[in-house]
Amino acid sequence: MSADNQAVSFVHGGNVHAWARERGSELAGVLDYSANINPLGLADSIREAVTKSVSQVIHYPDVQAVMLKAAISSYYQVDSEYITAGNGAVELLYVLTHTLRPKKVLIPAPAFSEYERAARAAGAGIEYAYLSPENNFAVDVSTLCSRLNGVDMVFIGNPNNPTGTLLTASQLEHLLAAASQAGIIVVVDESFMDFIPGAWEYTCRPLLKQYDNLVILHSLTKFYAIPGLRLGFALTQPALAARLHAAKDPWNVNSLAQAAGVAALADKHYQDKSRAVIHAEKNILFASLKALPGINPYLPSVNYILINIGQTGHSAARLCQTMAERNILIRDCSNYPGLSPYYIRVAVRLNEQNKILLQHLEQVLR
Known part of the structure; x- marks a missing residue:
């Protein structure tokens, strides 16, 4: 619809x-x-890191966010060239849609409203794949695969917000494979993945090198309780990561947020x-x-x-x-x-x- x-x-x-x-x-x-x-x-470690970094605000932030990307790379086991740092994951939603300019996106609904808002801001039309409350709002990958005709981009929250539904990486790989054949980008929002014990079964990170149509969004603000600082990242193959980096504000992640991210990812x-x-x-x-x-x-x-x-x-x-x-x-x-x-x-x-x-x-x- x-x-x-x-x-x-x-x-x-x-x-x-x-x-x-x-x-x-x-x-x-x-x-x-x-x-x-x-x-x-x-966390005390984040508070201390931010406090220590206050004196550095007289300088521009690191454009390449080298230390932050190194921390992300180490913690999430992803090469640095796959990482685009963001002023929250939502900023990268807008950078992505304005860079790729999809004509029509498919969104299982209900879902986080910024998927639609970012797509509309880039001029895209919206197709919903409505989820059933009688089925506990479960996402049916086969149904999504059947809805790909005429679509340029698909958004999946995993876990989904607000329903909390969760797909395994193997389930999502079926969608990635079908979308790849049609040249369709699949955006998997893993912003709440850090809350899941044993998340390796669910994250699509191991699929990044295999699928050039995969984009993973990840927020650090929710798990580390820093929404007022704004911090997130996108994971894509290096060619698209370079395009996203070129399309955003070069100083999009401020010095305090970068320091907070490094400290957060080290605080086991x-x-x-x-x-x-x-x-x-x-x-x-x-x-x-x-x-x-x-x-x-x-x-x-x-x-x-x-x-x-x-x-x-x-x-x-x-x-x-x-x-x-x-x-x-x-x-x-x-x-x-x-x-x-x-x-x-x-x-x-x-x-x-x-x-x-x-x-x-x-x-x-x-």
Whole structure:
């Protein structure tokens, strides 16, 4: 189904500044479940690296981001010439679409809205492949392969946001092979991959040298809790990486973000603790949400949970407003193509915070 003539609303979670302005409040007063950020917060190693680097802001950042790329290369086992550093992964979405200028893109829906927004900004038309709630929003690779005719680019969130669905690399390779024969670019967004223990089964990084139509996007802001710094990267074969580098602002990644990335990727203690805590807490939160009246959560793979609240008597907009009045922000997912006005998303936070969320949800729903 084409989306070319549909009105589109691009809204994101995590807008704590708007919440504070509306209430004349400080940010410390809000519990933000609308943005999927690591609840452990800023690692001491990153804080120290940023603090030490402040004096370097009198100089331009390293255009080649050599130390950052070396850290990415070592941690993710990818050669440096495959890496394009970005001011967040979203910046590279726009650089990619403006560089390649696809005429039509295919997006399984619901999905992260910036895929569509970046494609439209480059003049592309949109085709949705709607995912079924009855099938837990699972992505059917065979269906996507059958929809490739007339498409120049495909976007896949893996894990997908907001549904949390996850494909293995072997499943995605079927799509890559079919798309490669037709000269179609496949963009796999792995921005939440760091949250998954044993992610090697799911990441497409081992396929980079085999498929020149593969682009992997990766955010470092979510797992390392630095969304205000903006940091991400793209992985592509070197020829396309060179084109992307030439198409972007040469100083797109500032000195503090580069230092933060180097420190983050070296902090194994923070990485291991984050995965262990979030893996445990997402299971506890999922089970607790299922016990609430009218709540139908979808099994999470990472640090967020999509919820159908259609049986509660509340719309997503109404519930979000009621919870915001209690200083708790949750994500209204009604603007996602493919979702009704009865879907919300909540992040996975620490146990004591999750108990507060559950207490208020129960009060509102009962």
